[in-house]
Amino acid sequence: xNDKIVLPSTLSSINNTSSDTLLMxxxxxxxxxxxxxxxxxxxxxxxxxxxxxxxxxQEAVSTGVxxxxxxxxxxxxxxxxxxxxxxxxxxxxxxxxxxxGKETGCSHGRGGSMHIFSAKHNFLGGFAFIGxxxxxxxxxxxxxxxxSHVLQDTNELRVTACFFGDGTTNNGQFFECLNMSVLWKLxxxxxxxxxxxxxxxxxxxxSSSPEIHKKAKAFGLPGIEVDGMDVLAIRNVTQQAIKRxxxxxxxxxxxxxxxxxxxxxxxxxxxxxxxQEKDAWLARDPIKYFKNCLSVNSIIxxxxxxxxxxxxxxxxxxxxxxxxxxxxxxxxxxxRYLFVEDT
Amino acid sequence: xxxxxxxxxxxxxxNEEMEKxxxxxxxxxxxxxxxxxxxxxxxxxAKYGDLRVLDTPIAENSFMGMAVGAAxxxxxxIVEGMNMSFLLLAxxxxxNNAGMLRYTSGGNxxxxxxxxxxxxxxxxxxxxxxxRLEAYFQAIPGLKIIACSTPYNAKGLLxxxxxxxxxxxxxxxxxxxxxxxxxPKLEYFLPLDKxxxxxxxxxxxxxxxxxxxxxxMEAVDTLIQEDYDPEVIDLISLKPIDIxxxxxxxxxxxxxMIVEECxxxxxxxxxxxxxVNDSLFDxxxxxxxxxxxxxxxTPYNGTLEKATVIHxxxxxxxxxxxxxx
Numbered sequence: 001x002n003d004k005i006v007l008p009s010t011l012s013s014i015n016n017t018s019s020d021t022l023l024m025x026x027x028x029x030x031x032x033x034x035x036x037x038x039x040x041x042x043x044x045x046x047x048x049x050x051x052x053x054x055x056x057x058q059e060a061v062s063t064g065v066x067x068x069x070x071x072x073x074x075x076x077x078x079x080x081x082x083x084x085x086x087x088x089x090x091x092x093x094x095x096x097x098x099x100x101g102k103e104t105g106c107s108h109g110r111g112g113s114m115h116i117f118s119a120k121h122n123f124l125g126g127f128a129f130i131g132x133x134x135x136x137x138x139x140x141x142x143x144x145x146x147x148s149h150v151l152q153d154t155n156e157l158r159v160t161a162c163f164f165g166d167g168t169t170n171n172g173q174f175f176e177c178l179n180m181s182v183l184w185k186l187x188x189x190x191x192x193x194x195x196x197x198x199x200x201x202x203x204x205x206x207s208s209s210p211e212i213h214k215k216a217k218a219f220g221l222p223g224i225e226v227d228g229m230d231v232l233a234i235r236n237v238t239q240q241a242i243k244r245x246x247x248x249x250x251x252x253x254x255x256x257x258x259x260x261x262x263x264x265x266x267x268x269x270x271x272x273x274x275x276q277e278k279d280a281w282l283a284r285d286p287i288k289y290f291k292n293c294l295s296v297n298s299i300i301x302x303x304x305x306x307x308x309x310x311x312x313x314x315x316x317x318x319x320x321x322x323x324x325x326x327x328x329x330x331x332x333x334x335x336r337y338l339f340v341e342d343t
Numbered sequence: 344x345x346x347x348x349x350x351x352x353x354x355x356x357x358n359e360e361m362e363k364x365x366x367x368x369x370x371x372x373x374x375x376x377x378x379x380x381x382x383x384x385x386x387x388x389a390k391y392g393d394l395r396v397l398d399t400p401i402a403e404n405s406f407m408g409m410a411v412g413a414a415x416x417x418x419x420x421i422v423e424g425m426n427m428s429f430l431l432l433a434x435x436x437x438x439n440n441a442g443m444l445r446y447t448s449g450g451n452x453x454x455x456x457x458x459x460x461x462x463x464x465x466x467x468x469x470x471x472x473x474x475r476l477e478a479y480f481q482a483i484p485g486l487k488i489i490a491c492s493t494p495y496n497a498k499g500l501l502x503x504x505x506x507x508x509x510x511x512x513x514x515x516x517x518x519x520x521x522x523x524x525x526x527p528k529l530e531y532f533l534p535l536d537k538x539x540x541x542x543x544x545x546x547x548x549x550x551x552x553x554x555x556x557x558x559x560m561e562a563v564d565t566l567i568q569e570d571y572d573p574e575v576i577d578l579i580s581l582k583p584i585d586i587x588x589x590x591x592x593x594x595x596x597x598x599x600m601i602v603e604e605c606x607x608x609x610x611x612x613x614x615x616x617x618x619v620n621d622s623l624f625d626x627x628x629x630x631x632x633x634x635x636x637x638x639x640x641t642p643y644n645g646t647l648e649k650a651t652v653i654h655x656x657x658x659x660x661x662x663x664x665x666x667x668x
Binding site: 076109111125128129132135136138139140143149150177183336337338339340341 | 365366368392394395399400402404405406407408409410411412413414415416417418435436439440444445446447448449450451452453484485487508509
């Protein structure tokens with residue numbers, strides 16, 4: 001790998017991608033944004049509680065990576081997991097119900113915002129401690145090669161995409177798992193969503209070596225830096241990483257340079273980030289940027305655009321109705337789900 | 344029938360279950376080429392290969408989490424802690440993910456993981472290799488904790504633990520691996536939640552586990568000669584406690600002593616006494632006696648180390664005192 005930073009352009013990819021796919025990508029990002037905006041509303045209306053970490057601004061990463069995966073592939077996330085779950089196909093109503101703490105939530109109201117899980121969608125969580133999900137993802141990837149080599153499964157290797165932030169890349173579990181995944185050539189993609197802030201800790205203040213993708217070299221896997229506001233650029237590098245993983249060559253580290261438009265959580269007053277910094281990144285809104293690309297290339301017209309917006313709004317409204325009308329868990333079920341025999 | 348060492352009994356259990364179910368695999372430090380720090384996985388690597396007997400780098404928290412990730416996606420890992428003390432490094436993954444993930448996910452996933460390895464106070468291994476961790480993990484919701492004490496129960500328990508769909512921690516003891524016993528030729532399993540009645544008696548109930556069971560039985564040899572009649576119960580299950588077996592015994596004896604190797608503070612005995620207080624208080628004719636190890640790190644010096652844990656002469660003295668009440 002040379003030392004120059006290369007940010008893939010989008011233009012070539014837009015021509016290689018079907019309009020159906022492009023619209024699907026747009027809709028997915030819009031769904032993510034709309035969902036998070038609704039969460040903020042619902043939180044301030046007292047429908048959801050605790051620590052809620054919104055994903056606004058980072059949609060290109062979730063959509064760009066996850067929409068390259070199959071249903072049988074795995075995604076492992078962090079506490080900033082709502083949009084990853086949506087991209088993976090977990091229905092908005094199940095996530096919203098979970099956020100409202102309802103029995104119909106994907107984790108039956110036991111998890112909450114930071115613990116979205118769905119076995120059906122191969123969505124492995126939802127973790128509150130940073131770094132904690134990386135070994136879990138590594139285990140899913142290990143299972144993938146085990147299934148192939150030991151259990152003689154002839155299907156293609158299932159890939160795991162593991163998401164985490166810049167702060168996590170100073171944590172031991174990150175390094176330990178980079179090592180093991182290269183050692184055993186695990187089909188895993190480590191996606192660092194470098195939004196440059198870990199709550200109030202600026203990345204350059206916590207990291208002696210701020211260019212995260214360069215750390216991959218020390219462990220022997222490719223480290224790619226990508227514009228985290230460009231969904232097609234992310235999609236492009238992800239496809240390469242998936243190809244590498246499925247062919248048995250092992251892991252890839254993708255560092256997506258992105259930004260969260262809101263505070264760390266709904267409880268964060270977000271006073272440390274300068275307004276100039278925020279404005280600069282807001283101007284690079286991935287959804288607006290992509291919409292513009294689609295318009296310029298005549299992929300989308302106003303009618304289609306309105307339809308997508310209407311559909312997404314309907315999905316979100318339906319999710320809220322579902323969550324509002326869903327029942328609370330019952331006290332008699334307090335100990336349920338502790339052990340397998342408790343079901 | 345020939346006698347089998349405890350480490351062989353554990354290996355037999357592992358091998359039998361790996362033969363029957365291809366999703367069962369072992370991971371840990373030096374489990375493969377080296378055959379395990381106490382030979383529990385000796386020769387298994389040659390039979391099952393790299394993926395099924397996986398030599399891990401020294402990264403306990405990460406390989407523990409990896410085991411949980413493999414378990415939630417369909418495999419059945421057995422994690423060996425080279426020494427159980429090393430698993431302090433894996434406390435995050437054991438507590439948050441092995442223990443809590445199933446509940447927090449509302450039952451989305453099951454975690455059929457076994458965590459096993461040698462622990463306890465050995466022979467002058469120094470403080471860090473001589474830890475008594477059973478009480479540390481005791482409060483973690485979602486875990487089952489067992490302790491083996493003989494080759495017979497080691498094999499039966501490990502087989503059951505592997506078959507159980509929940510996370511199970513099996514505490515073995517460094518000084519018990521060379522115990523030898525004849526084992527049944529036919530396959531057998533032992534329940535994970537039932538105590539073992541080692542000796543029936545009517546005068547006093549002695550509850551114990553792991554290495555201390557042997558110290559208790561040594562004390563019992565002397566006590567029987569003095570016409571005492573103790574009932575000895577090996578807990579086997581440290582979480583949940585088989586309070587039903589203790590109850591059956593207390594109905595007869597009305598006197599309870601607990602002999603444990605963990606530290607006194609917040610130990611297994613502390614929990615049992617609380618449970619006895621909750622539901623069996625009326626059966627007691629005297630306060631429950633607990634003999635525990637000292638609340639100190641294990642010292643290196645042999646004499647000091649000996650004074651850290653409970654020995655038969657102390658058990659004998661305590662039984663005499665308790666019976667006299």
